[in-house]
Amino acid sequence: MHEMSLLESIIEVVEDEHRKQPFGRVRMIRVKLGALAMVEPDSLRFCFAIIAGGSVAEGARLEIDTVSGAGWCEDCCTHVTLTARYGPCPGCGGARLRMTAGNELQLTEIEVE
Amino acid sequence: MCATCGCGAGNHDHPHAIVGAGLSAVHSPRWSQARIVRIERDILAKNDTLAAANRLRLRAADVFALNFVSSPGSGKTSLLVRTITDVHSRRPIAVIEGDQQTSLDADRIRAAGAPAVQLNTGNGCHLDAQMVAESIDDLSLIPGSLLFIENVGNLVCPAAFDLGEAHKVVVLSVTEGEDKPLKYPNMFAAADLMLLNKTDLLPHLEFDMQACVAAARRVNPNIDILPVSARTGLGLGAFYEWIESRRLSCASSMHVRQRTDGYNALAIE
Numbered sequence: 001m002h003e004m005s006l007l008e009s010i011i012e013v014v015e016d017e018h019r020k021q022p023f024g025r026v027r028m029i030r031v032k033l034g035a036l037a038m039v040e041p042d043s044l045r046f047c048f049a050i051i052a053g054g055s056v057a058e059g060a061r062l063e064i065d066t067v068s069g070a071g072w073c074e075d076c077c078t079h080v081t082l083t084a085r086y087g088p089c090p091g092c093g094g095a096r097l098r099m100t101a102g103n104e105l106q107l108t109e110i111e112v113e
Numbered sequence: 114m115c116a117t118c119g120c121g122a123g124n125h126d127h128p129h130a131i132v133g134a135g136l137s138a139v140h141s142p143r144w145s146q147a148r149i150v151r152i153e154r155d156i157l158a159k160n161d162t163l164a165a166a167n168r169l170r171l172r173a174a175d176v177f178a179l180n181f182v183s184s185p186g187s188g189k190t191s192l193l194v195r196t197i198t199d200v201h202s203r204r205p206i207a208v209i210e211g212d213q214q215t216s217l218d219a220d221r222i223r224a225a226g227a228p229a230v231q232l233n234t235g236n237g238c239h240l241d242a243q244m245v246a247e248s249i250d251d252l253s254l255i256p257g258s259l260l261f262i263e264n265v266g267n268l269v270c271p272a273a274f275d276l277g278e279a280h281k282v283v284v285l286s287v288t289e290g291e292d293k294p295l296k297y298p299n300m301f302a303a304a305d306l307m308l309l310n311k312t313d314l315l316p317h318l319e320f321d322m323q324a325c326v327a328a329a330r331r332v333n334p335n336i337d338i339l340p341v342s343a344r345t346g347l348g349l350g351a352f353y354e355w356i357e358s359r360r361l362s363c364a365s366s367m368h369v370r371q372r373t374d375g376y377n378a379l380a381i382e
Binding site for chain 1: 146147148149150151152153154155156157159160236237238239241269270272273274298299302331332333334
């Protein structure tokens with residue numbers, strides 16, 4: 001969806017970090033991305049070089065760790081795998097389903113010189 | 114000669130990182146001083162922080178803010194114009210208009226008698242909390258007033274960006290089809306109220322109202338739903354009542370808390 005602005009936020013966080021503890025080139029940026037976080041990994045990769053250009057992260061590579069969707073159903077008291085964000089429990093059809101994973105959108109680490 | 118890579122010293126044609134210091138320093142093309150810096154930060158954290166600041170500021174000023182989201186052409190601006198015509202004299206309204214281009218919508222709002230700031234996002238597909246913070250600076254907010262933020266027409270991206278509003282209101286026109294909440298669930302899950310607009314057209318459409326309500330409740334069991342028509346005014350009374358009751362419960366959830374460090378901090382619960 002709004003992959004460009006997310007990338008801009010990622011680069012901003014890296015630049016903030018660079019001000020706090022000076023380092024040289026950024027080699028790699030690793031993000032944790034939930035499978036149901038409404039973000040397309042391919043779009044992130046596609047736009048990354050453009051957004052990183054001219055910043056401290058120019059030339060870095062983007063590593064994306066995908067987190068599968070999961071939930072806890074309060075009706076059948078089971079951990080279930082989720083392939084969609086909303087809707088009934090895939091196990092029992094109950095409505096009291098709480099998403100426990102798959103919504104991640106986090107910058108986890110960077111590799112710097 | 115380089116002790117690590119074996120090439121002639123002073124005649125390198127590849128970069129060497131200097132590892133270590135003083136006499137023990139070596140340089141190596143394969144071994145650089147790369148290190149991992151752990152960050153662990155939510156990518157939207159900055160927007161969320163700014164949105165929280167907006168929320169605090171609006172509540173301190175006793176301004177009740179609603180973020181209107183929808184696809185393009187659902188009738189958001191017509192709805193706001195009608196609401197301003199009906200309500201503005203007793204409950205002042207200010208508007209932040211978000212569009213990719215033009216000031217057409219802000220012009221319509223001003224013509225209806227309310228102050229408006231037009232935000233053009235250019236290539237952006239949504240408003241963010243920073244843009245709204247700057248717009249609030251440009252509006253002189255009256256205590257007890259309403260702030261309507263009309264987001265960019267888009268059922269996807271604005272769902273993820275908190276602006277500091279009290280509630281998101283999703284506007285769905287009956288010409289768009291009853292399955293929209295299932296196709297774009299995030300927006301309907303993020304909203305507290307769904308306005309079903311253009312209901313004056315229902316006699317000409319095969320729109321299944323019950324199916325639409327069921328679809329919205331499936332993704333958001335707690336969503337309020339009101340059928341309205343911005344053109345005829347049908348159902349808008351209930352919408353104005355919804356605003357008043359939510360404004361009151363929002364204001365009563367705010368109190369001043371005495372902090373131990375001597376500051377009076379405005380707390381929101």
